[in-house]
Amino acid sequence: xxxxxxxxxxxxxxxxxxxxxxxxxxxxxxxxxxxxxxxxxxxxxxxxxxxxxxxxxxxxxxxxxxxxxxxxxxxxxxxxxxxxxxxxxxxxxxxxxxxxxxxxxxxxxxxxxxxxxxxxxxxxxxxxxxxxxxxxxxxxxxxxxxxxxxxxxxxxxxxxxxxxxxxxxxxxxxxxxxxxxxxxxxxxxxxxxxxxxxxxxxxxxxxxxxxxxxxxxxxxxxxxxxxxxxxxxxxxxxxxxxxxxxxxxxxxxxxxxxxxxxxxxxxxxxxxxxxxxxxxxxxxxxxxxxxxxxxxxxxxxxxxxxxxxxxxxxxxxxxxxxxxxxxxxxxxxxxxxxxxxxxxxxxxxxxxxxxxxxxxxxxxxxxxxxxxxxxxxxxxxxxxxxxxxxxxxxxxxxxxxxxxxxxxxxxxxxxxxxxxxxxxxxxxxxxxxxxxxxxxxxxxxxxxxxxxxxxxxxxxxxxxxxxxxxxxxxxxxxxxxxxxxxxxxxxxxxxxxxxxxxxxxxxxxxxxxxxxxxxxxxxxxxxxxxxxxxxxxxxxxxxxxxxxxxxxxxxxxxxxxxxxxxxxxxxxxxxxxxxxxxxxx
Amino acid sequence: xxxxxxxxxxxxxxxxxxxxxxxxxxxxxxxxxxxxxxxxxxxxxxxxxxxxxxxxxxxxxxxxxxxxxxxxxxxxxxxxxxxxxxxxxxxxxxxxxxxxxxxxxxxxxxxxxxxxxxxxxxxxxxxxxxxxxxxxxxxxxxxxxxxxxxxxxxxxxxxxxxxxxxxxxxxxxxxxxxxxxxxxxxxxxxxxxxxxxxxxxxxxxxxxxxxxxxxxxxxxxxxxxxxxxxxxxxxxxxxxxxxxxxxxxxxxxxxxxxxxxxxxxxxxxxxxxxxxxxxxxxxxxx
Numbered sequence: 001x002x003x004x005x006x007x008x009x010x011x012x013x014x015x016x017x018x019x020x021x022x023x024x025x026x027x028x029x030x031x032x033x034x035x036x037x038x039x040x041x042x043x044x045x046x047x048x049x050x051x052x053x054x055x056x057x058x059x060x061x062x063x064x065x066x067x068x069x070x071x072x073x074x075x076x077x078x079x080x081x082x083x084x085x086x087x088x089x090x091x092x093x094x095x096x097x098x099x100x101x102x103x104x105x106x107x108x109x110x111x112x113x114x115x116x117x118x119x120x121x122x123x124x125x126x127x128x129x130x131x132x133x134x135x136x137x138x139x140x141x142x143x144x145x146x147x148x149x150x151x152x153x154x155x156x157x158x159x160x161x162x163x164x165x166x167x168x169x170x171x172x173x174x175x176x177x178x179x180x181x182x183x184x185x186x187x188x189x190x191x192x193x194x195x196x197x198x199x200x201x202x203x204x205x206x207x208x209x210x211x212x213x214x215x216x217x218x219x220x221x222x223x224x225x226x227x228x229x230x231x232x233x234x235x236x237x238x239x240x241x242x243x244x245x246x247x248x249x250x251x252x253x254x255x256x257x258x259x260x261x262x263x264x265x266x267x268x269x270x271x272x273x274x275x276x277x278x279x280x281x282x283x284x285x286x287x288x289x290x291x292x293x294x295x296x297x298x299x300x301x302x303x304x305x306x307x308x309x310x311x312x313x314x315x316x317x318x319x320x321x322x323x324x325x326x327x328x329x330x331x332x333x334x335x336x337x338x339x340x341x342x343x344x345x346x347x348x349x350x351x352x353x354x355x356x357x358x359x360x361x362x363x364x365x366x367x368x369x370x371x372x373x374x375x376x377x378x379x380x381x382x383x384x385x386x387x388x389x390x391x392x393x394x395x396x397x398x399x400x401x402x403x404x405x406x407x408x409x410x411x412x413x414x415x416x417x418x419x420x421x422x423x424x425x426x427x428x429x430x431x432x433x434x435x436x437x438x439x440x441x442x443x444x445x446x447x448x449x450x451x452x453x454x455x456x457x458x459x460x461x462x463x464x465x466x467x468x469x470x471x472x473x474x475x476x477x478x479x480x481x482x483x484x485x486x487x488x489x490x491x492x493x494x495x496x497x498x499x500x501x502x503x504x505x506x507x508x509x510x511x512x513x514x515x516x517x518x519x520x521x522x523x524x525x526x527x528x529x530x531x532x533x534x535x536x537x538x539x540x541x542x543x544x545x546x547x548x549x550x551x552x553x554x555x556x557x558x559x560x561x562x563x564x565x566x567x568x569x570x571x572x573x574x575x576x577x578x579x580x581x582x583x584x585x
Numbered sequence: 586x587x588x589x590x591x592x593x594x595x596x597x598x599x600x601x602x603x604x605x606x607x608x609x610x611x612x613x614x615x616x617x618x619x620x621x622x623x624x625x626x627x628x629x630x631x632x633x634x635x636x637x638x639x640x641x642x643x644x645x646x647x648x649x650x651x652x653x654x655x656x657x658x659x660x661x662x663x664x665x666x667x668x669x670x671x672x673x674x675x676x677x678x679x680x681x682x683x684x685x686x687x688x689x690x691x692x693x694x695x696x697x698x699x700x701x702x703x704x705x706x707x708x709x710x711x712x713x714x715x716x717x718x719x720x721x722x723x724x725x726x727x728x729x730x731x732x733x734x735x736x737x738x739x740x741x742x743x744x745x746x747x748x749x750x751x752x753x754x755x756x757x758x759x760x761x762x763x764x765x766x767x768x769x770x771x772x773x774x775x776x777x778x779x780x781x782x783x784x785x786x787x788x789x790x791x792x793x794x795x796x797x798x799x800x801x802x803x804x805x806x807x808x809x810x811x812x813x814x815x816x817x818x819x820x821x822x823x824x825x826x827x828x829x830x831x832x833x834x835x836x837x838x839x840x841x842x843x844x845x846x847x848x849x850x851x852x853x854x855x856x857x858x859x860x861x862x863x864x865x866x867x868x869x870x871x
Contacts, residue, residue: 339638348749364651365753367690367745376749379650383635386646403642405635481616484623487632493622504619507612520622520631568612583625 021111021141021185022193023230024104025260026290028113029134029156029177029192031055031095033070033078035282035299039271040240041254043221045172045199048162051303054080054091054119057172057199058130059160061089061121066278066303072295075112084308088122094137102291104143104261111290113139125164132158136183147186154183156192168203168210176227195227195234206244217244221254234259240269248275250282258289265289278304328354328372330398331391338402342380343409349389349402350375357393380406383490408489412482413501418475426471429464433457478504493519511542511565513574514555517581518545523552535562554580653750654682654689659742665759665793668699668733669858672794674758675714676725678707680744690745692723698738699758700730707742733760761793764854766802766864768832771850775869778809778843785824786866787834788817790854798857802833805851809870810840817852845870 021028034052037044044056051068053060055078065084071077080093098112114137121130134157140150156177164170177192184190203209205218223238240254250273257264269286280303285296333351336342349366352373353359359366359374366376378387385406390399436457440450481504488494493516496502508516518525525548528538532547540546542565549555554577557563569577578584622628634640657679666674682688692707707725711718714726723744737757745751768789776784792799803814817833818825824836833854848868855861 362647362649362651364653365751367749367751374749377652379648379652381646381648381650384641384646385648386642386644388647401642403638405638481619484619487635488619488622491631491635494619502615504616505614508615508618512615513613513618516618516622520625520628569618571611571613574613574618578621582627583621 021139021190021230022228023232023261024109024111024290025229025234025258026099026111026113027177027193028136028139028154028183029115030097031078031093031115031117031132031134033080033095033297034068035070035271035284035297036250036252036273036280038286038297039252039254039269039273039282039284040221040242041238041256041267041269043199043201043223043238043240043254043256045160045174045197045223046162046170046201046221047172047199048164048170048201051080051082051091051301052299053121054082054093054117054132055095057160057162057174058119058121058132058158059123059128059162059174060170060172061091061119061130062123062128062162063089063125064091064121064303065089065307066301068299068301070297070299072297076295076297082119082307084306086308088120091117091119091121093117093119099288099290102293108144110142111140113137121160123162127164128162130160130162132160134158134177139185141185149186149188151183151185154181154192156181167208168206170201172199172201173197174199176225190230193227193229193234195225195236197223197225197236199223199238215246217247218242219244229259232259232262235264244273249273250275252284254286256289260289265292278302328352330354330357330393330396331359331389331400333389333400333402336387336402336404339405340402341405341407343407344380345406346377346379347385347387347404348375349378349387351389353391354393357391359389359391361389362387380404382406382408382492406490408486408496410482410485410489410496411499411501412478412485413503414505415475415478415482416501418471418478422468422471422475426464426468429460429467433461433464436460488516488520491520507568508574509566510563510569510573511536511540511546513569513577514549514565515542515545517554517577517583518548520583521581523548526551533557533561533563536565540565549580651750652683652746652748654680654744654746654752656680656742656744656752656754659740659754659756661740661756661758663794665761665791666729667762667793667798667856667858667860668729668731668735668760669762669794670728670731671858672728672798673714674699674727674729676707676727676740676742676756678723678742678744678754679721680723680752681721682746684746684748686719686721688746688748690747692742692744694725695741695743696727698733698740699727699760700733701727729758729760735760735762759793761860762856762858763860763862764790764792764799764802764856766790766852766854766862769850769852769864769866771866771868774867775871776839778839778841778845778870780838780841783824783836783838784868785834785836786817786850786868787825787832788852788864788866789831790817790819790833790852791831792854792856793860796829796831800855800857802852802854804835804866805853806837808843808848808850809837809868810843811837814853839868839870843870 033055037052047053048060048063051064051066053064061082065082067081069079075098078095082089082091094116096114100110102109115134116137117132117134119132121128123129135155138152140148142148156179158174158176159178160174162172174197177194180191180194182189182191201221203219205211205213205216219242221240225236227234236258238256242250242252244250252271254269256267267287267289269284271284273282280301282299288295331353335350349361355372359368361376366374368374385404387402440453443450489496525544528543528547531537532543536543536546659678662675666672676694678692680692694705695703696705697703705725707723708715709723715724737759739757741755743751743753766788770787772785776782786804790802802817804817805813806815807813815835817835819833821828825834848870850866850868852864
């Protein structure tokens with residue numbers, strides 16, 4: 001298998017004939033960084049859900065987000081940030097490395113470089129893809145006895161795949177420096193060393209792991225890399241274990257075998273990590289494969305659940321939901337209610353319709369406010385009134401009828417008198433009695449003999465009660481009569497203007513009586529063109545009624561040819577009229 | 586004793602007669618008549634019917650008397666207006682109300698047909714084009730918006746009163762952008778083309794909106810050997826009889842050598858907002 005990979009790598013990668021940097025085992029675009037991955041010996045190609053993936057497998061970035069800062073010292077550090085966008089995750093980062101005073105052969109060498117990267121990863125949980133674009137910001141190689149070689153620029157890219165066949169395993173594949181681009185360093189032109197790295201991470205113990213544990217976790221990671229390093233083929237391997245407790249304490253052990261010049265250097269690492277909420281601090285101590293000295297890194301990371309740079313507009317299928325509009329009634333009458341009795345000459349009809357509807361009341365346009373409310377004054381005729389209210393909007397119409405009885409309002413003079421009497425005689429007496437009662441009470445308290453006063457008071461009370469009863473009976477009688485008068489006025493038998501006082505106990509004239517009887521019996525009122533009788537000229541107030549009664553044969557006139565319309569009607573005459581008109585038999 | 590009883594009896598009889606006579610002479614009161622009528626069977630039925638909600642409420646019980654205001658007339662001046670957003674159109678309406686002008690709540694016109702607001706108020710304040718305040722003639726000044734299509738535009742006017750009633754009337758304004766040429770005449774209608782004999786060419790040119798917005802009226806005289814676009818006048822000069830009567834005239838002398846026969850002289854009129862129209866004057870050359 002190893003041979004197969006070697007042959008494959010040999011066929012895949014072109015080899016530069018001469019390379020200063022690559023031959024040493026250095027890669028100007030080596031972005032691997034982070035205390036956590038280094039704690040696992042650098043085995044991180046198969047890792048996911050970690051912001052450190054920005055510096056390893058770009059495909060893993062599809063499931064990673066957050067910010068990370070890693071530093072060894074002021075010359076060795078990296079910064080990275082990865083965002084969710086809704087169409088995949090993006091990350092940017094920069095790495096600064098400085099390898100001081102390491103021995104290549106017998107020559108003291110120094111190498112420093114910096115790079116920037118832009119990474120993108122996308123895909124579903126089980127399979128994701130990614131790419132990292134990398135550019136050298138600067139690099140300098142100092143070999144003792146030789147002039148420093150430095151350059152700016154040069155770029156390449158990494159491509160990666162991450163496959164998660166099961167919950168507890170993820171497999172990653174990275175082609176690093178896939179373009180195999182070149183850069184100039186001094187007078188020499190070198191190629192970025194292309195390599196292929198495959199890795200696997202296994203969750204051995206934990207909640208979604210091969211072996212279940214609620215509190216403890218154990219992960220194993222293994223990477224293998226092969227590629228060219230200048231004239232040589234390199235074979236690197238990385239492995240590590242991470243144990244955790246309650247997902248806040250992490251202990252890591254790692255090891256690696258990394259190509260340098262013409263052989264591999266074995267390195268080991270030990271790391272610790274502490275997690276609090278979305279933040280984590282990781283530390284690692286390891287043997288640097290280049291300098292072969294002990295170094296340590298610290299990483300601070302923050303990986304919240306949501307770390308969104310932007311979300312593309314989501315095409316929401318808008319289902320046209322018609323708003324539930326409670327359709328207002330086309331016509332609602334607030335006043336009057338049906339079967340309404342009033343004494344008023346006019347009635348205010350109010351209600352509500354829909355805005356822009358036309359409202360007609362008895363065929364006349366009513367003014368409708370912008371909110372659909374209307375209020376109109378409708379004159380009433382005496383007696384029965386039918387009010388037709390209709391509303392129309394477009395093709396819709398609604399009509400409502402209201403029955404209103406307009407009764408005649410009659411002011412009975414005697415009623416007024418009785419009310420005055422009640423006020424004067426009853427109420428004033430009651431006030432006086434109350435005053436006397438209090439006086440007696442006070443006298444009693446003083447010990448004065450009040451027997452006589454009490455006797456008088458009782459008599460007064462009796463008298464007052466009698467008067468009250470008498471007046472109330474009188475009032476009741478008048479009210480009953482008033483109702484009769486109102487009915488007669490309403491039916492048009494009696495004509496009384498609303499403001500006029502009607503003396504019900506006054507004597508009735510013959511003419512007035514005939515007019516009432518004619519109207520009550522419903523006789524047709526003829527037109528009077530000439531004097532009806534000697535004493536009933538044509539313009540006499542009661543002339544039409546007297547003529548109607550004469551025409552109907554209800555009246556007989558004496559030999560003098562007079563009717564005496566303005567004379568009071570005597571009892572006997574009245575009885576005769578009643579008989580003639582069929583009021584009594 | 587016997588005599589005494591007889592006397593008592595005679596006295597009682599006399600008293601009774603006197604009492605009866607007095608009763609006969611006593612006048613009836615209104616109350617008595619009311620009681621009698623109210624107790625009559627036929628009248629009880631009438632009262633019953635009056636108080637019965639299911640009887641008698643028919644169409645005859647609809648009171649047609651109303652308190653609605655009235656619109657006597659509505660006028661638009663000028664009756665034709667161009668869609669220029671500029672020419673003032675005055676809308677007036679004469680309104681009245683049974684309870685007097687104080688009961689008028691407002692007069693409004695729907696100007697949506699000329700691309701204005703649908704609820705414009707007319708005023709009777711003596712301002713904003715209204716000549717006299719409180720004379721019942723309500724006025725609104727407006728204009729026709731650009732882009733309104735030519736044709737008759739309906740303008741409903743509504744007057745509402747404080748009693749809640751509305752009267753609706755309508756008028757219309759003719760939106761027209763081009764002048765109208767009519768009555769093209771030559772006097773005399775037949776003339777010798779000798780370069781000396783004069784002929785008066787006239788045409789009535791009516792401009793929508795203001796007549797002074799008519800830019801030019803010209804006649805093409807090339808068919809009678811003269812110039813094109815000869816201006817016609819309505820200022821009392823160049824043969825025009827009366828200034829400002831919308832009849833444009835020009836006196837010309839057909840050139841010698843003009844062929845005889847009926848000549849159709851094209852008339853062209855253009856106004857300041859770009860409207861133009863064409864007409865013609867027939868002239869017979871002998």
